Amino acid sequence: MTKQLTVAIVGATGAVGTKMKEQLLKRNFPIKDIKFLASAKSAGKEIEFGGKTYKIEEATPEAFEGVDVALFSAGGSVSAKLAPEAVKRGAVVIDNTSHFRMDPDVPLVVPEVNREDLKKHNGIIANPNCSTIQMVVALQPIREKFGLKRVIVSTYQAVSGSGISAIEELRVQSGEWEKGKDVEAKVLPVKSEPKHYPIARNVIPQIDVFTENGFTKEEMKMINETKKIMHLPDLEVAATCVRVPVVAGHSESVYIEVEKEASVQELFDVLKDAPGVVLQDDINNQVYPMPIFVEDEDPVYVGRIRKDLNHPKGFHLWIVADNLLKGAALNSIQIAEAMLEDNLL
Amino acid sequence: MTKQLTVAIVGATGAVGTKMKEQLLKRNFPIKDIKFLASAKSAGKEIEFGGKTYKIEEATPEAFEGVDVALFSAGGSVSAKLAPEAVKRGAVVIDNTSHFRMDPDVPLVVPEVNREDLKKHNGIIANPNCSTIQMVVALQPIREKFGLKRVIVSTYQAVSGSGISAIEELRVQSGEWEKGKDVEAKVLPVKSEPKHYPIARNVIPQIDVFTENGFTKEEMKMINETKKIMHLPDLEVAATCVRVPVVAGHSESVYIEVEKEASVQELFDVLKDAPGVVLQDDINNQVYPMPIFVEDEDPVYVGRIRKDLNHPKGFHLWIVADNLLKGAALNSIQIAEAMLEDNLL
Numbered sequence: 001m002t003k004q005l006t007v008a009i010v011g012a013t014g015a016v017g018t019k020m021k022e023q024l025l026k027r028n029f030p031i032k033d034i035k036f037l038a039s040a041k042s043a044g045k046e047i048e049f050g051g052k053t054y055k056i057e058e059a060t061p062e063a064f065e066g067v068d069v070a071l072f073s074a075g076g077s078v079s080a081k082l083a084p085e086a087v088k089r090g091a092v093v094i095d096n097t098s099h100f101r102m103d104p105d106v107p108l109v110v111p112e113v114n115r116e117d118l119k120k121h122n123g124i125i126a127n128p129n130c131s132t133i134q135m136v137v138a139l140q141p142i143r144e145k146f147g148l149k150r151v152i153v154s155t156y157q158a159v160s161g162s163g164i165s166a167i168e169e170l171r172v173q174s175g176e177w178e179k180g181k182d183v184e185a186k187v188l189p190v191k192s193e194p195k196h197y198p199i200a201r202n203v204i205p206q207i208d209v210f211t212e213n214g215f216t217k218e219e220m221k222m223i224n225e226t227k228k229i230m231h232l233p234d235l236e237v238a239a240t241c242v243r244v245p246v247v248a249g250h251s252e253s254v255y256i257e258v259e260k261e262a263s264v265q266e267l268f269d270v271l272k273d274a275p276g277v278v279l280q281d282d283i284n285n286q287v288y289p290m291p292i293f294v295e296d297e298d299p300v301y302v303g304r305i306r307k308d309l310n311h312p313k314g315f316h317l318w319i320v321a322d323n324l325l326k327g328a329a330l331n332s333i334q335i336a337e338a339m340l341e342d343n344l345l
Numbered sequence: 346m347t348k349q350l351t352v353a354i355v356g357a358t359g360a361v362g363t364k365m366k367e368q369l370l371k372r373n374f375p376i377k378d379i380k381f382l383a384s385a386k387s388a389g390k391e392i393e394f395g396g397k398t399y400k401i402e403e404a405t406p407e408a409f410e411g412v413d414v415a416l417f418s419a420g421g422s423v424s425a426k427l428a429p430e431a432v433k434r435g436a437v438v439i440d441n442t443s444h445f446r447m448d449p450d451v452p453l454v455v456p457e458v459n460r461e462d463l464k465k466h467n468g469i470i471a472n473p474n475c476s477t478i479q480m481v482v483a484l485q486p487i488r489e490k491f492g493l494k495r496v497i498v499s500t501y502q503a504v505s506g507s508g509i510s511a512i513e514e515l516r517v518q519s520g521e522w523e524k525g526k527d528v529e530a531k532v533l534p535v536k537s538e539p540k541h542y543p544i545a546r547n548v549i550p551q552i553d554v555f556t557e558n559g560f561t562k563e564e565m566k567m568i569n570e571t572k573k574i575m576h577l578p579d580l581e582v583a584a585t586c587v588r589v590p591v592v593a594g595h596s597e598s599v600y601i602e603v604e605k606e607a608s609v610q611e612l613f614d615v616l617k618d619a620p621g622v623v624l625q626d627d628i629n630n631q632v633y634p635m636p637i638f639v640e641d642e643d644p645v646y647v648g649r650i651r652k653d654l655n656h657p658k659g660f661h662l663w664i665v666a667d668n669l670l671k672g673a674a675l676n677s678i679q680i681a682e683a684m685l686e687d688n689l690l
Contacts, residue, residue, distance in 0.1 A: 150655075154499035154598035156548045156587065174519045174545070180592075181637045195631040200519070201592050202637035203501050205649050205663045210628040214609065214651040223654065236655040240598040240663065242501065245590050247525075247546050253499035253585040253598075264559065283555040286540040292526045292547035304550050306559040309568065310495075310581040318550045318585065 003340065004032035008067045008091070010059050010082065011074030012036040012047055015164050016096055019329035020071055025050055027333055030340070037063050038074070061085035069336050069345060072096060073328070087123030092345055094125050094332045098217075101126040101225060108228050110331060111338045112276045113140045118339055125335055128229060129221040130327025131155050131241065131250050136229050137300040137326065138319045139256065141274035142267060143230065147259025149313070150236040153222060156244045156251040157207060158291060159199060161323050162188060166199070170245055173200035189243060199245050207241040216241060249291025250323040258313050267305050267315060276326070281305050289320035300326055348685060349377035353412045353436070355404050355427065356419030357381040357392060360509050361441055364674035365416050370395055372678055375685070382408050383419070406430035414681050414690060417441060418673070432468030437690055439470050439677045443562075446471040446570060453573050455676060456683045457621045458485045463684055470680055473574060474566040475672025476500050476586065476595050481574050482645040482671065483664045484601065486619035487612060488575065492604025494658070495581040498567060501589045501596040502552060503636060504544060506668050507533060511544070515590055518545035534588060544590050552586040561586055594636025595668040603658050612650050612660060621671070626650055634665035645671055 007024065011017045024031065036047050037059035045056045057063050059078070064070060064086040072079045076099040083093045083100065100106040107117035108126045113136050118125060128136075131153075139148060159166040166187045173183040185196040189206040197204055208217035215223070222239040226232075244251075272279045280289045281303040289301035300321040308314030321327060339345040352369065356362040369376065381392050382404035390401045402408050404423065409415060409431040417424045421444040428438045428445065445451040452462035453471045458481050463470060473481075476498075484493060504511040511532045518528040530541040534551040542549055553562035560568070567584040571577075589596075617624045625634045626648040634646035645666040653659030666672060684690040 152497060152600050154585075156501070156589070171522055174522055177516055177519055181640075189631070193631060197635060198637055201590065202635055203589055203591060203596050204635060205596070205598075205633050206628075206631065213654070214628060214649075215654075238600065238653055238655070238659075238661060240499075240649065240661055242596075242598065244501065244548055245546065246548060251548050251550070251587075253550075253587065255497050255583065255600075283551075283559060286534070286538060286551065288550050290542060290547055290549060292543055295526075304559075304585065308583055309558070309560075310583070314583075316583060316585055 002030070004030045005068040005345065006033045006066055007031055008035045008037055008064060008070040010037045010070060010072045010078060012056070013038065013042065014073060015160055015167070016073040016324055016328045019324045020073065020332060021049055023325070023329050023333045027337070029333060029336065035063065035067065061089070064089045064091050067091040069094065071332055083124055092121070092123060092125070092339065094127060094335050096127045096328055096332055098129065098221060100124050101128060102228065108225060109335055110136055110229055111334045112137050114229055114231065115338050118335070118342060118344055121344070127328065127332045127335065128225045129218070130161055130323040131157060131218070131252065132222050132225040132229070133327050133331050134250060134300045134319055134321035135222070135252055135254060136226055137276045138271070138302045138317065140230065141270045141277065142256070142258065145270050146262045148230070148232065148235060148256060149259055150257040151226065152238045152255040154240045154253045155242055156246070157241060158246040158248050158250055158323055159188065159243065160248045161250065162243070165191070167247055170199050170247065173198055174245070199243060202245065204243040205240065207243055215239070246291045248295040248322055248324060249320055250327060251289070251291050252319040254317045254319055255308070256315050256317065257311065258315070261312050264305050264307050271302055276300055277302055279303070288318060291320055294320050294322050296325065297322055298325055298330055347375070349375045350413040350690065351378045351411055352376055353380045353382055353409060353415040355382045355415060355417045355423060357401070358383065358387065359418060360505055360512070361418040361669055361673040364669045365418065365677060366394055368670070368674050368678045372682070374678060374681065380408065380412065406434070409434045409436050412436040414439065416677055428469055437466070437468060437470070437684065439472060439680050441472045441673055441677055443474065443566060445469050446473060447573065453570060454680055455481055455574055456679045457482050459574050459576065460683050463680070463687060463689055466689070472673065472677045472680065473570045474563070475506055475668040476502060476563070476597065477567050477570040477574070478672050478676050479595060479645045479664055479666035480567070480597055480599060481571055482621045483616070483647045483662065485575065486615045486622065487601070487603065490615050491607045493575070493577065493580060493601060494604055495602040496571065497583045497600040499585045499598045500587055501591070502586060503591040503593050503595055503668055504533065504588065505593045506595065510536070512592055515544050515592065518543055519590070544588060547590065549588040550585065552588055560584070591636045593640040593667055593669060594665055595672060596634070596636050597664040599662045599664055600653070601660050601662065602656065603660070606657050609650050609652050616647055621645055622647055624648070633663060636665055639665050639667050641670065642667055643670060643675055
């Protein structure tokens, strides 16, 4: 990887954008030049990167001239407007928003699962939803060996998935122990929705807005994106997405049904060597994944693997990963790295 | 209900015992006399009840002389030793520990579900596990109309289920925001186990100790007790039990498969008139159950009811209740009330 690239980050001051900066440095991404783009309001502000100070530029179509790869994480409407402009000017866009994910012309990629799809790109590659990424990384090695028929997931999602203001809300509320349900809530579950609920000492069974069928958008993302990434349009997927008072690290209680009978030991065997996965399952020593210990860690951790007591092809798993890293920033950079290696950049 | 009874509480200073005292007063339970029993260590201490001060007596076999109903909540070994002694002396025991629950001679009762089983008692009635009670209260009305074939539950359980010391641990850790994973942990997940993990900003996929098959005891309680209470030995039940940083109120993400096809509206219809249930499902107005709002409330709240997108007999539900009330103290007192009404006391 000697090729040096000009990189742009759109939305560099957000929770995911900050992690993208860290990952580019930590992974020694071959950067020739880097630009930080934002709305007119933030343009002119200064931002640190690798010991140097940069001025944030306004994200206009022209700002993408000369950019090789543009990492977008500034909301769906920004991507909708500017990603095509970046592509028009020769950039490859890796978009962390949901805007293009289900577009049949846009590959939706988790390199451990469907790296081959990168070859079919038309300038834009979508980075999947955080909860979806960690689940498919863990399920793909099982699917390869035993097939996959059904998935039922209940999530325990960290507030960082809702941005820096949600982390701050949890911090403030956590200090106001005596106030209980009377703490002030302005951000969660969804900033733009009329009602807000406390997250400290609470769990909220709403992430993103509701859709017609009673599932939330977050739940439908898990359902639809899983099928697209795994190329399993007939996979039966159901999701219940819940916000919990955790800063970083999404956890998932996942029930699966595979196609071929398997044992817990066989699942251990495929997972312990699987790319991007750490098997953390030693109940005799109370070893299982927990979100507080995965913050700033790259892998997807899997544990609590049990065979269903009634269905010989049914298994229960507990999957945890840092939602801002493998769930967002890290996966985006891994997409860029894979494209470089495969001469797609 | 004019009959007046002599009541004993064993374990009155614990999290559940305290709520039992409150419930007896709040529900005007017909008390002729009340005694508070504990270990020799606590005997002689004073305890308040209904504006009067009582001396705690040592829980010896003889202390149950003259007692009509004894409410036990002081750990399985205390119940094992003293419940038979209380019965020998003419008391009816309502036991909140797990010790007798799966004994075929002991009814395991949630009055809304299997009140009839009280008639078969031999002196001891077992109060089920907290997470099980709220689930069967919500599922029974559905089962009566549509049958029930399968249940897969993932729980979000409050720390109060682990006692007063666990609530205190969460309180202290919540104030130590900057320490993150380095806060001191001494109680959770299981006090007697070698390893303890922080609960603030974390979720822990272990409640109670592990069993041979990889499920925890808490998970096996939900599986076995549900079948016994509902008289459905062949019901397919699976559970994943997780501790979350919530003080009071267990939440459950539950997938069910019924026997007869049904619509979401039909489930609404049976649940809105079901005993002990409050239907709280109006997603257009962001109305769904949350633990912080059920503290000190009697009912079991049900919301987020959705039809599975692949299985016409599959439904997803979100069930929340105060684990110390309907999950423990309230259900125990309701058992005593039902026995009084049915002339079993």
